[in-house]
Amino acid sequence: MTEDEKFFAWLDGELDPAEAAEMAAKAAADPELARLAEQHRALGKRLRGAFDPIASAPVPEHLHQALRSTAQVIDFAAAKRARAMRSLPQWAAMAATLAIGVFVGTMVPQRGSAPVEVESGKLYATASLNEALDGQLASAPSGDVRIGLTFRDQAGKICRSFTQSASSGVACRDNNRWQVRGMFAAPEGQGSDYRMAAGMDPNFAGLVDSTMAGEPFDAVAEKAAKARGWK
Amino acid sequence: MDQSSPFEDQLAALLPRLRRFAHALSRDPTDADDLTQATLERALHSKAQWQPGTRLDSWCYRIMRNLWIDTARSRSRRLAREAPEEKGLNIGQDPRPGIEAAVDLRRVMAAMTQLPDKQREVVALILVEGFGYREVSEMLGLPIGTVSSRLVRGRTALLAMVGEQ
Numbered sequence: 118m119t120e121d122e123k124f125f126a127w128l129d130g131e132l133d134p135a136e137a138a139e140m141a142a143k144a145a146a147d148p149e150l151a152r153l154a155e156q157h158r159a160l161g162k163r164l165r166g167a168f169d170p171i172a173s174a175p176v177p178e179h180l181h182q183a184l185r186s187t188a189q190v191i192d193f194a195a196a197k198r199a200r201a202m203r204s205l206p207q208w209a210a211m212a213a214t215l216a217i218g219v220f221v222g223t224m225v226p227q228r229g230s231a232p233v234e235v236e237s238g239k240l241y242a243t244a245s246l247n248e249a250l251d252g253q254l255a256s257a258p259s260g261d262v263r264i265g266l267t268f269r270d271q272a273g274k275i276c277r278s279f280t281q282s283a284s285s286g287v288a289c290r291d292n293n294r295w296q297v298r299g300m301f302a303a304p305e306g307q308g309s310d311y312r313m314a315a316g317m318d319p320n321f322a323g324l325v326d327s328t329m330a331g332e333p334f335d336a337v338a339e340k341a342a343k344a345r346g347w348k
Numbered sequence: 349m350d351q352s353s354p355f356e357d358q359l360a361a362l363l364p365r366l367r368r369f370a371h372a373l374s375r376d377p378t379d380a381d382d383l384t385q386a387t388l389e390r391a392l393h394s395k396a397q398w399q400p401g402t403r404l405d406s407w408c409y410r411i412m413r414n415l416w417i418d419t420a421r422s423r424s425r426r427l428a429r430e431a432p433e434e435k436g437l438n439i440g441q442d443p444r445p446g447i448e449a450a451v452d453l454r455r456v457m458a459a460m461t462q463l464p465d466k467q468r469e470v471v472a473l474i475l476v477e478g479f480g481y482r483e484v485s486e487m488l489g490l491p492i493g494t495v496s497s498r499l500v501r502g503r504t505a506l507l508a509m510v511g512e513q
Contacts, residue, residue: 167456172368
């Protein structure tokens with residue numbers, strides 16, 4: 118520990134009694150050091166005084182809500198695993214996909230080209246959504262689709278979360294196309310233009326969390342994955 | 349804190365402090381609450397990884413700090429793109445009561461944002477949140493000497509910026 122560090126450790130009550138007494142004597146004998154101690158004590162007080170009001174302010178309701186609603190996300194993920202283990206008959210999975218398809222269809226009726234199409238029971242990105250998933254980097258948003266996280270799923274496929282208009286979803290590579298794994302309408306008034314958007318809609322957060330294996334890509338990995346054709 | 353209360357209750361009790369730390373890390377109240385929310389969600393998802401009997405607060409702070417690092421890059425991009433003029437410091441849901449406190453928080457916060465991230469987190473954890481050096485060293489996975497030297501640099505720079513008053 119340097120002398121400087123020892124001085125501050127003393128201020129912070131981190132020294133053992135013998136060392137502390139030694140430093141206290143030193144500060145008492147040195148006006149310069151005593152002044153510095155005073156200044157730093159005052160700084161600490163100001164820092165706490167500035168930030169403490171945040172800790173004593175009422176917590177916004179939406180954060181308490183997050184605590185409650187994320188409990189449901191866990192249930193959501195658990196329910197998903199339970200479903201998988203029971204291995205539902207194929208028709209049920211088809212019905213679920215269809216429900217998403219119908220949902221998506223009704224969500225964007227006014228668009229000339231729907232962002233998704235159903236093929237062999239799977240939902241694929243088309244039009245501007247497909248283009249954005251193929252070409253857009255999170256660092257360079259353009260158009261009406263915003264890309265959030267890029268990551269791999271448990272099977273090693275590359276997946277990307279996206280937000281378009283008022284909906285957010287996750288799409289993963291499937292035979293050189295983007296298969297939409299799920300899509301949710303954003304709650305009223307919550308545009309999600311932020312990488313943390315997963316924090317906003319518990320359903321969407323649950324989908325991202327239950328799809329992702331490991332950590333999301335950083336900007337370099339995202340770019341490299343694009344260069345490799347999302348393989 | 350009563351270790352026997354349900355995990356969610358303990359998290360709820362930590363919320364005010366986690367929010368304060370989020371505000372020290374972020375420069376914008378909206379980001380801070382997004383960060384707090386993301387931390388809650390990650391904590392709930394990772395509930396099984398927390399070992400009862402160990403400190404839940406340190407565990408949550410670590411989650412928040414890691415999430416913040418993960419998103420720091422995109423956040424600074426967004427700020428550069430949308431809010432070069434320090435938007436957000438005046439947002440409606442600002443929790444700071446009183447003009448004077450707001451002025452001082454503003455000044456202190458502005459100074460905090462000038463600190464390199466590595467110094468800022470150590471300053472916030474020790475000087476604002478009141479953790480000990482050893483706790484922070486374990487929380488951040490850093491040698492205690494590194495924590496100590498970052499703290500010295502951070503607080504010295506802060507004092508130079510906000511003055512003595």
